[in-house]
Amino acid sequence: MKHITALLGCAVLLAACGSPTSGESGDVVIRVQGMPPATDKPGLAQFTAMVAEFEKLNPGIRVQGSTSVFDPLTFSAKLAGGRVEEVIKVPLTEPQGLIARKQVQPLTRSLAAWAHYKEFNPQVLRPLSDSSGEVYGVPQAPFAQGLVYNRDLFAKAGLDPDRPPRTWDEVRAAAKAIAAKTGKAGFVHESKGNQGGWQLTMLAYAHGGDISTDKAAAFNSEPVKKALGLLKEMRWTDDSMGDSQLNDQNDVIKRFAAGEIGMYMGTPGTYRLAKMTYGMEDTDAFGIGALPQAGGNATLTGGDVYLVPKSVSAPKAAAAVKWLLFAYAQPQYDPAAAAARAKGLAADPKSAVGVPTLPMFSAAQQARIDAAVAPYVNVKLEHFRPWLEGTPSLTLRPEPPVQAQQVYAVLDTVVQAVLTDRAASVDALLAKAETDVNAKLAAARQ
Structure with a gap:
């Protein structure tokens, strides 16, 4: 998969739709x-x-x-x-x-x-x-998801910019170092606009878990609990995720382009957004590694x-x-x-x-x-x-097969709670979300 391709167009589009018009006769x-x-x-x-x-x-x-x-x-x-x-x-x-x-x-x-x-x-x-x-x-x-990182912040934190984290334990350690030595957010996880659930899916795959089948939720499991537990520890114990927790992809890339974020989950294509949409001046600071793992050996495609x-x-x-x-x-x-x-x-x-x-x-x-x-x-x-x-070397796993956006919307609330409430219970949040998602999947089958 060592290859390069030409740019075909920007991934994020503005909302506008023209009405159909008639062409010349016969067109x-x-x-x-x-x-x-x-x-x-x-x-x-x-x-x-x-x-x-x-x-x-x-x-x-x-x-x-x-x-x-x-x-x-x-x-x-x-x-x-x-x-x-x-x-x-x-x-x-x-x-x-x-x-x-x-x-x-x-x-x-x-x-x-x-x-x-x-x-x-x-x-x-x-x-x-x-x-x-x-x-x-x-x-x-x-695309396949990976870990985007700021090479300059890595260097300032005493980390090797050519060796990004390969495990989530290493991500946690790197995020702590970046936050402590630069004052920037070491790692940021998206949390709104259905993107919190989307990114939790990536994290679940890396931990060996799943989100749903075509019939039922599958995320009330130990791998996903570990993934959410990791976010909770990074947020509240390590204080390595910064002060702003309600972010979508555009928010994260804009902040990354400004040098305010050390790491986030993303694709090589987010380079274009950082440079062309958000004016990232030091594009040499952009780096990306494969998605770090915690037993899943997989990434989201x-x-x-x-x-x-x-x-x-x-x-x-x-x-x-x-x-x-x-x-x-x-x-x-x-x-x-x-x-x-x-x-x-x-x-x-x-x-x-x-x-x-x-x-x-x-x-x-x-x-x-x-x-x-x-x-x-x-x-x-x-x-x-x-x-x-x-x-x-990673297994490429697709997104949830049924009602993915609706599943993500439910999981957004789980991610937001973990990142904004120190007392949030991972077990309780996942149990309630499972009930909500199963109701949506059942309705979709009718």
Whole structure:
């Protein structure tokens, strides 16, 4: 998995959705999510150029970009009411539920017409497939979670920036050292916007635990109790997590970019947000290692995926598949396309080219991509090397299979309680959350 890929676009989008308009006579107009926000100038410029190229190659199809972002509170209602685009972008928690409810279209036949379809990494298509093997979408920049850390704060705390923690005992020790010697938060755990539950899932996997099955909660267990107990000790005994505990990913990355946080759980892709969205000036301070372990030998995998709603007409669905292959599959397969995009992005000094992701295709093809992109890489790959070298030995585990966002919402309250109440009972919190989650899973099966 030692590879590099070109930037395809920013992971966090602004919320806005244009209404459909009519194209010229006979044109098929498709609205597509995934357009970068105005703050990502190189990404937006590349997206605009990509649309122009696609329309030139596909006369009769017009593409309207949308910066709409997935919102778990409103998505279901919008989808049911037909108020979404022809191409939707959702996190990897969602496809299995959408497939089970028959709310998205199978795309296997159209995708298989692409000459390189069989070279997809099966691992990245599995979460987008049903039990019969039908594929319902195309992934974008699949990832595996790791431990992001500030190399400068490590050095100031007397730690080796080239050797990030590999166990959670080491994370705890490093967080204490950073807090004591720099006055900064040694480690921060996200806790709101469903991200507290999401990050607890990563911590549970690292401890050998689970969150839920397709029928019941599975987190009221010793591994998860140990994971929450660790957070409680770091927060209240060590005082190594700072004073601000109600954070989502944007809060954490913004503070990290300002040099206020020593470590957090994240992916290589958060480098882009730190640099391009939050103006991290000392980007050489960014480092990332594989997710530390405590008996689980596993990390959480995920990413964004593109799907076509069931309600989309056949002509528009066919156009949507052409767009998905052109925009998200071909550039990650074709060395020349990857190099061209990397070159275009590298022309902007604020871009981030070469940030690692999981491979979309075979190892042999990925090696060709890496070689083509290499001349345009403008990140220090050696600072990503601990993640590149450590992640392949871990089991890649997907997010909870059913109602993941609803499960995360319940677990947010557990994480928040542990981080804000010294007297919080881990056992009591997990027992109550288990009851709440089982009720949600039961309702989802009806």
